[in-house]
Structure formats: C-alpha cells, structure tokens
Amino acid sequence: MRRTYLGEFEELVLLMVAILNGEAYGVTVTQEIEQQTGRSVTFGTVHNTLIRLEEKGFVRSELGGATAERGGRRKRLFSITAYGSRTLQEIQQQRSQLWQMVPPTSLKVSGA
C-alpha cells in the first residue's frame, strides 16, 4: 500500500498543528516552529504547507470568529484529521521500530 508522502517540513507543521490542539493558525504555527526548533521560517512557507496538508487531507480548517486584535480579520484555524493523526502515529511507530534495530555500537562515533 502506498502511503501518502509526507515531507520533512510537512511533518513538522503537522506536528505543530497537533501540539497546538485547536489553536493552530498561521501565526501560532510560525511562532511555535521558531520557538521549538529555532528555525527561522518565512510566513509563505508555513501558509503554503498548511494549504497543501489540507489538500492531502491531513488537516481540516475553518474560519474562526472575528477578533478585535487584528482589525476584525478572521483567523483560519487548523486541526488535525483522523487520517493525519494516524499518519503521524505510523511514522512514529516506524521510527521507533527502526531505532530498536540500530545496534548500540553503531551510533558511537569512533575517535570521539
């Protein structure tokens, strides 16, 4: 069975959406990535990735209510779908399986 391919950055954004748990939108995801990973990302990258994730069915979105803080403009709030969370879990499971197969000596860098 072919799994939908999830890129590295996509995985990261998807994780952030899961972490933010209903509070995820462009601003929070950008800030979260910066704070948690120290990576500096352009807004457009995040925006595009969120749209792509939604097209692939990993997240769903809806427009939130009007808020006073940003000139009354609505936010688009993202939340993870069942498919999205299953995919994340599968990835994690696979990783940990693979981790277990790594012989302990192999990660020791010689001469270190």
Place this chain on the structure above:
Amino acid sequence: MSAQVPTPPRWARWLLIRLHPEDTLEEVEGDLEELYAYWYRRGERRATFRYLLGVLSVLPPLVRRRKRKEDYYQPPSNLHPTMIRNYFKIAYRNLIKQKGYSFINIFGLGTAMAVAMLIGLWVYDELSFNQYHSNYDRIAQVMQHATFNGKVESQVANPALMGPEIREKYGSNFKYVVQASWPGSYVLSMGDNHVTKEGIYFEPDGPAMLGLRMLEGTYAGLKDPYSIMLSESVARSLFGEMDVVGKSLKVGRKYDVKVTGVYEDLPYNTSFRNVKVIMPWSLWLIDNPWAKTMTNPWGSNFSQTFVQVADKVAMNEASKRIKNVKLDNVGKEEAKYKWVVFLHPMSNWELYNEFKNGVNTGGQIKYVWMFGIIGVFVLILACINFMNLATARSEKRAKEVGIRKAVGSVRSQLVNQFFAESYLVVFLAFLVSVLLVLLLLPPFNEVADKKIEFLWENPLFWFICLLFIAITGLLAGSYPAFYLSSFQPLSVLKGTFRVGKWAAIPRKALVVVQFTVSIVLIIGTIIVYQQIQHAKNRPIGYNRSGLINMGVEKEIKDHYEAFRAELKSVGAIEEMAASNSPLTGIWNTNGGFDWEGKDPGLAVDFPNSNVTYEWGKTIGWKVKEGRDFSRDFATDSSAFIINEAMKQFLGFKNPVGKILKWEGEPYTIIGVVSDIMAESPFYPVRPSLYHINSDNLQNLTLRLNPAKSPSQSVVQIEQIWRKYVPNVPFHYQFVDQQYGSKFASEERIGKLSAYFAVLAILISSLGIFGMASFVAEQRTKEIGIRKVLGASVLNLWQLLTKDFALLVLFSCVIATPIAYYYLNDWLQGYDYRVTISWWVFVVSAIGALLITLLTVSFQSIRAALMNPVKSLRSE
C-alpha cells in the same frame, strides 16, 4: 514602547491586497499583521524586513492557491451539448426579437459575401484560364518583335516558314512545333445541310500538343490533307449522332474531307474556345497556293506558330535560342527592322497579353487585381457594419451581461453566448450569399463574358468558405464576446457604467473607411462612363445608321452588278459597296510607299482598303478636298483617296493631285476624306488610304432604304441572297452594333464598377442606418428633455444628423485624392481621353451626403417627433 499597536508599511500591505489571491486574503492579512506586532518587539527594522519577506512569500507565483470548494467536483463543461443548444436557442431568440437589426446584419453581410464569392469565382476562372490543356505550362506561341522608326512592336503573325525552320534548326528544344492559320469561319456541308463554324488549320501535332480529349479517333487525324476533326457539338449538330469517324463532308464548298476524330468541346475559359473544327495545315496550303509560290516567303506574316518545349528545356532558354530565326533568313531591307523571335508562354496568354516597346506589360491581370481588391473591400465593409452594430448595441446589452452574471453566469459562458450569436448570423449570411450567387451568376456571366459555374465539387472552394465563416464570426463576435463579458455586474446594474468617449472613435473611423470606399467607387463609375461617352461622341467620319455588313461569296463576286441592281430595284437598299476591310476594322496594312520629300530612313505601314466606286456614297463619308471616286474617270483605277490623318502625316498643303508611289507604281491623290474610325475609338486614327480594285473584296456594306423598316429590308435581302448563293447561310451584322462592340471592355468595367458602387453604398447605408437607430435610441431621454425645454424638430434633427454628415464629408476629403490618383492612372492608358473635371468630385460628395442624410434622417426625425411624455415616463 508605545501602547499603540504597530502597523506594517502601507505600500507593502497595498501590494498584498492587490496581488494576493482573494479567497485567502483576509486570513493572510490578519496573520501577517499579528506576526508584525510579534516581530516588532525585537525591533522595527527587523519586523519590517520580515513582514516584507512574508508578503513576498505569499504573492504569486510563490503562493499556493487554495482550491475552491467547487473545484473538488467536476463542474459541467461550458461546451456541453445542452449548453451549446442553449447558446443557439438564446441567439435565435435575440435575432427574432430584433428583426430590423438582424435583417441589416444578415442581408448586408450576405450581399457582401455574395459579391466576394462572385469576384472570387471570376478571379479563379481567370487564373485557371487555359489550364484545361494538360501541357499548359510547356506550350507557347512564337511571336516577333520588330523595330519601326525606333519603336518596338510585337506581333503574333509569322511567316509560314517559321514553324518548319524552327523544327529543322532548333528541333531538339521542342517536343512539338505546330504551324497554324488564323481561326476563321468555314462552311461545312452535308448534302443540303450547310452550317458555318469557326475552325483552324493545324499541322499534325496540334491536337497532341493541346492535349485534346478525343472521344473518337486519335491524335493522328491530321496526317492526310483531306481530313477534318470535329468537336463533339459540331459532330452532333451535323450528324445528329456520334460514331462519325470515316464519314465525309465538304468544307468551304470545295474540298471533300473525311472525319478522322471527334474531341470534347474546349471549355469557355481557353484561348481556343471558339475552335469547333480542326483541319490540316496541308489543306490550307492547297487552298492558298500563293503561300508556296511567293517570291519573298520570309517577308510576309500571315500565320501563327505554336510550340511545346521539350520536357527538360526551360521556356526562357528555348525563347533565347530561337531569337534569330527570322533575322538569319531575311535580306538587308528587312533586317533593319531587327526582328527578334520569342516565345509567349500559354500561361501568359490571357492575363499578360500586352506588349509595350518589346516588354510584356501585363493586361487583364490589372483587372484581376482591381476586382480582387474591390471584393476584399466590400467584405471588409460588411464586417465593419457587423462590428459597428455590435459596438453600438453594447451599452444596451451591458445590462443583460450584468444580470446574467448576477444570476451566476460564468464569463466563459457569456463569451460562448456572444460567439454563438455572431456565428449564427454569419452562417445565415453565408446561406443568403450562396442563394444570391446562384441567382446572380447568369447575369454576371453575361456582363463579364464568362461561363462560370458554382464550384459545388471543389474542396478548395468549400475550405475557403469555411475559413471565411470562421474568420468573420471571430472578428465580428470578438468585441462583444470579450469586451462586454468583462463588465462588472455591480457597476452596470447600478447604472454608473458609462462607455467612455473614446469607445466611439473606432466606430467613426470604420464609417469613414466605408464611405471613402463608396465615394471612390462613385467617382470611378462616373469617370469611366464619361470616358466611354467621350469616345462615343467622337466623330466617326461616316453615317452608321442603317448600314449592314456581310461577307462576300464567290457567287456575289461573279454577279456583283446584277445582285446590286436587284437589291436596289426592290427598294431594299439605297446603295451597296464592297471592300477589303469592313468599316469597323483594318484587315490590311502595307509598306512600300514612297513620295516626294520622304525621309529615306522612315519605315511606313499604312492601313489601306480597296473598295468599289460606290463606297463613299454607301457609307456617307465627308469629302473635305478634291472628289470621290467616280466611274466617269478611267484613271481612278490608279487613284488614292486619303484621310485627314494621312494628309497631316504627308505634310502636303494641297495633297490633291500629288503622286504617291506604291511598290513603284504611281497613284494620284484625288481626294481627302474625314478620318474614319475603323479601329479603337480611344486611339488616334492612323493615316489610311483607299483605292479602287476588285481583287480582294471580302466585305459587303449595304445602306438600307430609310423609307422601309430595317427588318423588312433584311428579309428582302435574304431572299435575293438565297437566289444567288443557295448554299451559304445568310449572315449579316449592323454596323452600329459592330461599332458598339469596340466599347465592350470599357462598358464592362463601367457596368461592374457601377454595380459595385451601388453595393458599397447599399452596404454602407445599411450600416449607417443601423447606427443611427441605436444612437437615436440611446439618446431618447436627452431628446425628450430637450423637447421639454423647447428644442424644435429641426434642432433635434441637426443634433442627430450632424455627426454622420461630418464623417461623410471627411470621407469625401480622403476619397478625392485617392480616386484622382487611380483614375488618372487608368486614363493614361488611352490616347483619346476625357479630362477629369472638379465637378465629378463635388457631385459624388453631394450624392454621398444626400444618401447619408436620407438614411439618418429617417431615424432622427422619428426620434425627434417622439412625444417627450412617452420617452421620459419610463423608470
């Protein structure tokens, strides 16, 4: 830090709003603003920089577009059969709703297409002239250039030795060399059945060279001198059946010949279309024994030569090789004319048949161009109408576009809708044009002297028609389709939408183009007719009413006096004379003249005709000096009567009594007569002379008795003719008709340009009529208000008419120099021509203006008479 929320740079936001996709703009704008505040905490400059980077990263093409909901399922195509049916249904309803507009469009475009199609068919016919012959591109006529008094003249007449000489010396260059006679009329007899048919004498290779399609017999049918090949029509009219090979008949009431072949009649667009029977050149030589016994066979040109170049030889190469054929064979006296023999290819016979000073200068091709351009113009005029009416209506349809969009129409559907309408009109117009062409072909063929048929089976023709429909539909439909469909429904429906003042400029320019073309055609027609009338009014030197002309038969020659006396005694004619050339032609020109004081280097070639004594009395020429021929003077057999052009040429102050030597024989000039217009009335009359001789009389000219009706006299003449010549069909022509045929080609141009002028005016008027009606409709309210405020009908009429009148006047200004240039150029081709007078331009301008005013006034007066209560009541 101030409590004030920091705001990002305005211009960056402006950029975002302009360029970011609309559906995600709100969220992105909000997000970026929030982020800006977040970044701002770490410095304004840094925040601005990151904000800009953020904005840039969500501008196309970097930004990913959010798919709309409807994109997730397949929307029905705008070209679904149901939609297409709907487009045409609505298009049809629109046509029906606006009958006047539809009529103008369909009829105008249909007429123009019909004209273009007729012209196209004509051009096709001209270009495919002679292509019936399978060796079309390898056949040529042998012609000669000769230099007379410094001017190079080109002629098709050759010595009879030309063909044999070319065959002998340059034979390897040619597949066939065929010596031929002039085409002429011959009496064919089958017992008591006599018919006169046009025929020609060919050497044996003629039929093979022309690639005749043989129905019976073979190409080898001209080997025996006493044979004849018939066209299918002649075979049927003579024998009433086919299968005639081997049957015998009599030619020229002299020679018994056997039918050796029957060929398919040549189509009308071939040079040999009139040749109905072909006889062997060897029979011609038997009939004309002098051709073999003449002392100077290279000095006399009385036959034609045709060749087909060999397959691997280029036409111009062959032409160069044979150029000295004649010069190598003539003596010193002839050599001074610098004879150059050359080939005139069959592909040029019809369209490039004019030579000026030894150079092929074209011919009919100029009319192919002229009418081709007119055809294109007429079409463009009609397309302009079509587009103009569409733009004029655009404001009206703008509301429709708004409503359609408001209820959910996609732009591409509107585009399709407008195209469906234009294609429906174009297609209907095409049907109209095909009907019109079928209707107009017979009279058109008559005027153009053609036998053109509708090309039902020609794929190229249908391809061009389809292409034309496609292009016209696209051109005419593209304006409403793309411009109207772009309207914003909100602004249109609110009524704030206004067509800019520049929108009318292209429309006006198109009207100017239309009227310029129309006015040029009007001026052209007037001047062509003036030129014809100018030439018709020229004095012709004799009285042509009641004169008839017929051929002389041997029996008439034998009993000339008895025949004449009998016709006079029954009162059928007043007088009769015989001559070599007819009144309306020159059949004979000769050199070898000498007189006192002649420049020895001067080469002369005078038209001359031998006549009988009553010639002058019959035709009614005007003797200016001296006297007419008379039987009372025995010396008149060696006397000349000259025309005034000759008097001028010789430069004698008192020519009467002077001596003119002809081949050494002295002739006395006894009289000078006014110039007789024997050749083209557009050119000067050549110096000519007349003398008494009964040797070579070929034409009878009879002056009918004016006291009787011509038909009565002709019946009497025929009865007497039958008594003398029982076995030659009686055939005569009125001289004034023969004379009239000299104007045929000019009258044809006149008629055609008159037709086209009328059509152009009609089409332009239709267009203007449609535009005026829309303008009047648009300004209904304005007119109403003006009326309420006290404007008179005259004021309003002026208001609505002025614009159009100005456009037409402007067209006149443009048309005048164009017309002057082309017509002046056309008239330069005639020696005897009318001068272009200023009033022609004024009359054309007034005519065009009157037509415009009439057309527009109908609409403007109707609008001006409308009750303002009615026009202001709505809304």
